[in-house]
Amino acid sequence: MTKRLLLFDIDGTLIDSGGAGIQSLKDVLQRQFGVTDDLRGVEIAGQTDTGIVRQILQKQNIAVNEKTTAAFLDLYVEFLARELPLRKGRLLPGVKELLSRLQARPRNVLALLTGNLRRGAELKLAHYGIWDFFEFGAFADDHHDRNKLGPFAQRRAREKHAIDFAAAAIDVIGDTPHDIACGKAIGARTIAVTTGNFSRAQLAAHQPDRIVDDFSKLDAVMADLGW
Numbered sequence: 001m002t003k004r005l006l007l008f009d010i011d012g013t014l015i016d017s018g019g020a021g022i023q024s025l026k027d028v029l030q031r032q033f034g035v036t037d038d039l040r041g042v043e044i045a046g047q048t049d050t051g052i053v054r055q056i057l058q059k060q061n062i063a064v065n066e067k068t069t070a071a072f073l074d075l076y077v078e079f080l081a082r083e084l085p086l087r088k089g090r091l092l093p094g095v096k097e098l099l100s101r102l103q104a105r106p107r108n109v110l111a112l113l114t115g116n117l118r119r120g121a122e123l124k125l126a127h128y129g130i131w132d133f134f135e136f137g138a139f140a141d142d143h144h145d146r147n148k149l150g151p152f153a154q155r156r157a158r159e160k161h162a163i164d165f166a167a168a169a170i171d172v173i174g175d176t177p178h179d180i181a182c183g184k185a186i187g188a189r190t191i192a193v194t195t196g197n198f199s200r201a202q203l204a205a206h207q208p209d210r211i212v213d214d215f216s217k218l219d220a221v222m223a224d225l226g227w
Contacts (some may be wrong), residue, residue, distance in 0.1 A: 014096070016090050017089040102227060170187075194213050
């Protein structure tokens with residue numbers, strides 16, 4: 001049986017946190033630097049947490065180095081844990097059933113390929129009850145550049161399953177052009193889902209291998225993708 005590695009993005013693909021992450025970033029900026037900022041001009045969707053923090057610090061003319069970035073991220077995770085229960089977030093359509101059905105098929109290996117810190121990913125997905133579906137992941141802790149994360153996921157898959165997953169046996173699933181790009185960077189099949197901030201037309205311009213509206217019509221989606 002040939003196994004397939006399915007690498008999922010989080011925000012906009014699996015969950016909508018109700019803005020918990022963005023609010024936490026704003027709160028850190030206020031607490032740590034006394035700055036109120038709506039984060040306009042900071043690209044967030046599809047970026048890594050480390051990359052986002054670098055943008056924020058640069059925008060405020062604050063030194064960008066390991067110390068300032070790490071301090072910002074530590075406080076961000078603390079605020080995120082507080083903010084998640086206060087928000088009206090949700091699992092996106094069909095996600096819980098999708099993960100349950102995929103996990104039940106031994107050929108599927110479920111993992112994460114996300115711009116979240118590992119600590120932030122666990123907080124978010126545990127809050128919505130789906131953290132335990134994923135065996136491992138590649139996170140913002142690994143690299144600030146989203147396109148560099150794929151090889152980390154591949155290495156962890158190899159370590160866990162003693163399989164060198166060929167590019168043709170890997171799917172990268174996400175809701176932004178950055179997800180498509182990071183999938184293409186490792187030669188994976190790219191699956192774009194329109195549950196985030198990008199329309200079908202916007203995603204199509206980046207030439208993913210497949211586009212799905214959401215996972216609510218699960219039988220049709222799984223049949224189309226061969227899952």
